[in-house]
Amino acid sequence: MEFEAIPGVGQKTAAALAELDDPETALETGDVLTIAAAPGVTDGRAAAIARGAIQRRHDDPGGFLATDRSKSLYDDALSLLQERAVTTYATKRLETLYPSPRQSRINEVRELVDRALSHEPDTAVLDALGGVEPLESPSGLRVRDRCLATADAEQYAKAKSKMPELSAEVVDDARDIDELARSYATVFVLDESFAGIDIDGDVRILPDALDKPETVVPERLLSVFATNRDRIMAAAEVHRLAGLEPPCDLDALEDGLSRVDDDGTIVGDDELRRLEVAVDDLDAAVGTAESVANDYLRDAIKERNVTIEGQDFLSLVEQGARVDSLLARELDEDFETAVKKSRTHLTESLSLAPEEAELADRIFDGDPTFPINRREDAVGRLKNELTAARDRRATSLKTELAADLADLRGPVDQLVRNALELDVELAIARFGRDFDCVMPAFDDPETGFEIRAGRSPLLDVEFEDVDPVDYGVEGVTLLSGVNSGGKTSLLDLVGLIVILAHMGLPVPAESVRLQRFTELHYYAKSQGTLDAGAFESTLKEFGDLISGADGRLVLVDELESITEPGASAKIIAGILEALDTQGATAVFVSHLADEIREASAVDVAVDGIQATGLVDGKLQVNRSPVKNHLARSTPELIVEKLAGEATDATFYESLLEKF
Numbered sequence: 173m174e175f176e177a178i179p180g181v182g183q184k185t186a187a188a189l190a191e192l193d194d195p196e197t198a199l200e201t202g203d204v205l206t207i208a209a210a211p212g213v214t215d216g217r218a219a220a221i222a223r224g225a226i227q228r229r230h231d232d233p234g235g236f237l238a239t240d241r242s243k244s245l246y247d248d249a250l251s252l253l254q255e256r257a258v259t260t261y262a263t264k265r266l267e268t269l270y271p272s273p274r275q276s277r278i279n280e281v282r283e284l285v286d287r288a289l290s291h292e293p294d295t296a297v298l299d300a301l302g303g304v305e306p307l308e309s310p311s312g313l314r315v316r317d318r319c320l321a322t323a324d325a326e327q328y329a330k331a332k333s334k335m336p337e338l339s340a341e342v343v344d345d346a347r348d349i350d351e352l353a354r355s356y357a358t359v360f361v362l363d364e365s366f367a368g369i370d371i372d373g374d375v376r377i378l379p380d381a382l383d384k385p386e387t388v389v390p391e392r393l394l395s396v397f398a399t400n401r402d403r404i405m406a407a408a409e410v411h412r413l414a415g416l417e418p419p420c421d422l423d424a425l426e427d428g429l430s431r432v433d434d435d436g437t438i439v440g441d442d443e444l445r446r447l448e449v450a451v452d453d454l455d456a457a458v459g460t461a462e463s464v465a466n467d468y469l470r471d472a473i474k475e476r477n478v479t480i481e482g483q484d485f486l487s488l489v490e491q492g493a494r495v496d497s498l499l500a501r502e503l504d505e506d507f508e509t510a511v512k513k514s515r516t517h518l519t520e521s522l523s524l525a526p527e528e529a530e531l532a533d534r535i536f537d538g539d540p541t542f543p544i545n546r547r548e549d550a551v552g553r554l555k556n557e558l559t560a561a562r563d564r565r566a567t568s569l570k571t572e573l574a575a576d577l578a579d580l581r582g583p584v585d586q587l588v589r590n591a592l593e594l595d596v597e598l599a600i601a602r603f604g605r606d607f608d609c610v611m612p613a614f615d616d617p618e619t620g621f622e623i624r625a626g627r628s629p630l631l632d633v634e635f636e637d638v639d640p641v642d643y644g645v646e647g648v649t650l651l652s653g654v655n656s657g658g659k660t661s662l663l664d665l666v667g668l669i670v671i672l673a674h675m676g677l678p679v680p681a682e683s684v685r686l687q688r689f690t691e692l693h694y695y696a697k698s699q700g701t702l703d704a705g706a707f708e709s710t711l712k713e714f715g716d717l718i719s720g721a722d723g724r725l726v727l728v729d730e731l732e733s734i735t736e737p738g739a740s741a742k743i744i745a746g747i748l749e750a751l752d753t754q755g756a757t758a759v760f761v762s763h764l765a766d767e768i769r770e771a772s773a774v775d776v777a778v779d780g781i782q783a784t785g786l787v788d789g790k791l792q793v794n795r796s797p798v799k800n801h802l803a804r805s806t807p808e809l810i811v812e813k814l815a816g817e818a819t820d821a822t823f824y825e826s827l828l829e830k831f
């Protein structure tokens with residue numbers, strides 16, 4: 173894939189993406205976290221890159237959100253979805269959903285939504301999702317009981333980079349290998365030329381060792397499982413609870429995971445455990461065995477009356493002969509029993525196998541003495557033997573387990589990915605449910621929009637208290653209405669629904685049909701009159717708008733406040749005329765509807781949000797605009813109310829006539 177063809181991807185980012193294992197799939201699936209793993213790519217940038225790749229795939233020119241207010245409304249829509257995601261992955265992945273004018277893109281997301289809406293969001297699944305994260309690659313793994321050996325400089329460099337977990341050694345001849353075999357439990361020789369050498373120890377001639385990490389460093393694979401155990405288990409749990417089809421046998425996976433500890437060591441093997449304990453406890457057990465023998469012998473000596481023949485006594489005194497010789501003669505039997513006791517203690521406390529017990533016997537082996545002392549050389553030999561047996565056992569178990577788990581490596585990736593994608597779908601499903609959403613229908617030919625019972629989730633009132641609003645517009649229209657009648661909120665609702673629909677998502681309404689718009693231009697109400705410079709640039713913005721592409725939706729909130737009312741009405745009328753000619757769909761909220769209509773050369777429609785009355789000083793409002801109806805203003809409504817109530821209504825009636 174030509175990464176630089178993706179909008180927003182330069183040479184440097186393209187090079188960074190190329191370093192990923194499978195950048196094409198990551199870009200295709202909008203896998204933001206994998207993209208963010210490329211060097212120097214932040215999470216925020218990853219979402220933008222994924223969006224760029226999608227745009228390119230759908231030949232989408234971009235720029236649907238044409239104004240700041242359009243963009244902030246999109247941010248609001250995105251937040252509503254992201255608040256419903258459990259994992260960081262889903263939060264980021266949702267950022268790849270954006271409003272597009274392309275039907276193919278909208279359809280692509282609608283397929284995802286179809287799946288999403290079929291899910292029943294369940295709190296147990298959401299809880300389990302809390303433990304799912306993308307798999308982590310363990311780093312800094314070191315294996316110290318094996319090494320790689322080669323006489324070739326190139327192989328040596330390759331060994332260092334391909335198997336950083338093992339130390340690589342340069343050897344000249346068999347003697348060097350022999351030396352390595354003394355320090356390492358296993359030596360993997362990479363050169364065929366050493367085949368046939370006869371060396372004590374575990375030396376294996378394995379020219380393709382660097383391509384067999386599962387044999388040479390099974391720890392590499394095991395550490396992936398060990399490091400990610402919790403997230404893999406959580407993903408498996410998500411599959412069970414949500415009834416997802418798992419990509420592998422979950423019981424076999426859990427069995428494999430239970431055989432390796434968090435730090436990658438093998439658990440659950442009795443023989444390995446026995447050897448580990450024996451190595452660890454050897455020194456202490458020898459000490460205790462010594463005490464057992466000496467305690468016995470001490471007691472035996474104490475209870476004995478030893479008769480020394482005169483000759484012996486003389487030789488003891490004259491020749492300084494050691495008492496040991498006496499011991500040998502007088503206490504031979506007790507000495508033997510003491511040694512036997514120490515040997516039995518050692519063999520039993522360390523659960524030694526017969527051939528190990530033979531080595532252990534040599535620790536207390538020698539002429540009778542008191543106290544009885546261990547033979548350090550024999551302890552050393554037993555220790556070496558036990559350590560080598562432990563390492564051999566561990567390595568063979570690791571290799572065996574790695575072989576079992578190797579087949580699960582791919583499926584485990586899929587397992588975690590499925591769970592993370594489910595989180596994306598559940599966020600959409602929950603959004604759809606929380607706001608009683610419906611899938612919008614796209615119309616062809618272009619006929620504006622028609623919303624039935626739309627309810628904005630962005631209002632400052634609880635969603636249950638939001639009044640449903642019906643509103644449809646085809647062409648260019650003015651929206652009039654009482655103060656605080658809900659005009660701005662209605663523009664927000666229209667904007668939000670249009671954005672969500674173009675993202676491919678469900679919308680908060682009973683039904684919606686709309687045309688596929690090319691861009692959304694939403695201008696928020698300006699804060700007061702603009703100075704000459706700001707006024708000029710605003711006017712220029714509208715100038716550009718008029719000369720732009722077809723099929724746009726333009727929402728403008730009280731543009732009149734940018735300058736004095738008379739001039740505003742003329743300017744708005746001019747803009748409306750141009751938009752009408754362009755065939756745009758537009759809603760302009762204004763309190764100057766009459767004046768604008770008067771200034772306009774074309775027939776501009778006016779809709780109105782009506783107050784239905786005043787109750788206890790509060791306006792009662794029908795939030796759905798009445799089509800082709802100029803709404804009465806609040807002052808008009810109050811004058812009308814007074815005219816109806818006063819006993820002498822002449823004054824109020826004269827005021828009313830002026831409206």
Ligand SMILES: Nc1ncnc2c1ncn2[C@@H]1O[C@H](COP(=O)(O)OP(=O)(O)OP(=O)(O)O)[C@@H](O)[C@H]1O
Binds near residue numbers: 653656795
């Ligand atoms: N559909 C609705 N359901 C419930 N409350 C609503 C709805 N629409 C608007 N409101 C309430 O009315 C308030 C005023 O709405 P909004 O600001 O949209 O009115 P407006 O007509 O634009 O006012 P102004 O003419 O003063 O600019 C909102 O803050 C909200 O509390």
